[in-house]
Amino acid sequence: GAGVSQSPSNKVTEKGKDVELRCDPISGHTALYWYRQSLGQGLEFLIYFQGNSAPDKSGLPSDRFSAERTGGSVSTLTIQRTQQEDSAVYLCASSLMGAGNTEAFFGQGTRLTVV
Amino acid sequence: GNSVTQMEGPVTLSEEAFLTINCTYTATGYPSLFWYVQYPGEGLQLLLKATKADDKGSNKGFEATYRKETTSFHLEKGSVQVSDSAVYFCALPSSGSARQLTFGSGTQLTVLP
Numbered sequence: 001g002a003g004v005s006q007s008p009s010n011k012v013t014e015k016g017k018d019v020e021l022r023c024d025p026i027s028g029h030t031a032l033y034w035y036r037q038s039l040g041q042g043l044e045f046l047i048y049f050q051g052n053s054a055p056d057k058s059g060l061p062s063d064r065f066s067a068e069r070t071g072g073s074v075s076t077l078t079i080q081r082t083q084q085e086d087s088a089v090y091l092c093a094s095s096l097m098g099a100g101n102t103e104a105f106f107g108q109g110t111r112l113t114v115v
Numbered sequence: 116g117n118s119v120t121q122m123e124g125p126v127t128l129s130e131e132a133f134l135t136i137n138c139t140y141t142a143t144g145y146p147s148l149f150w151y152v153q154y155p156g157e158g159l160q161l162l163l164k165a166t167k168a169d170d171k172g173s174n175k176g177f178e179a180t181y182r183k184e185t186t187s188f189h190l191e192k193g194s195v196q197v198s199d200s201a202v203y204f205c206a207l208p209s210s211g212s213a214r215q216l217t218f219g220s221g222t223q224l225t226v227l228p
Contacts, residue, residue, distance in 0.1 A: 105158075
């Protein structure tokens with residue numbers, strides 16, 4: 001499809017395990033964002049990529065969280081040693097330029113449940 | 116950094132009622148302002164935006180006017196439909212040079228037939 005694709009759509013994992021979440025942005029979009037949406041909360045910014053580099057990692061909540069982007073396209077968000085408070089919907093978005101200037105397109109998210 | 120305060124929900128209206136969802140912001144300068152909408156089971160999508168003071172963004176019958184005097188960007192619709200049931204988010208760039216958006220907490224709207 002032409003939209004932002006995220007996989008898996010749902011993930012249940014045991015506390016302490018590592019998880020990888022994948023995002024396929026819209027082709028040609030140089031900017032890519034990860035947000036976290038907890039139940040009843042707004043969107044919490046995690047990290048922003050411009051091409052393959054991440055000029056802003058300020059939102060990553062701890063060193064258990066990391067992300068990379070390869071080939072200016074696919075991005076992976078990795079959470080190590082998951083905790084129950086990591087349970088949330090993880091949203092990926094992409095935009096042609098910065099989202100402050102152009103429309104950001106969002107995927108449907110990955111719902112992560114840590115049990 | 117910039118921030119946004121959004122009217123808390125949930126909001127429940129009857130079809131054809133008038134809708135207002137309040138949004139106020141704190142920002143350096145005059146950044147673009149956005150409303151995003153998340154329909155059930157779907158990703159967020161841009162509803163409308165305004166790029167400078169006094170601009171009015173509009174789409175699908177929704178409107179919002181960028182008011183610098185009151186630092187507000189309230190979302191309005193004159194006659195809501197059941198299909199407008201969704202979560203609505205007000206947003207703006209996180210800072211003057213930031214590429215990412217800061218979002219409000221979202222307002223759940225339910226329209227009853």
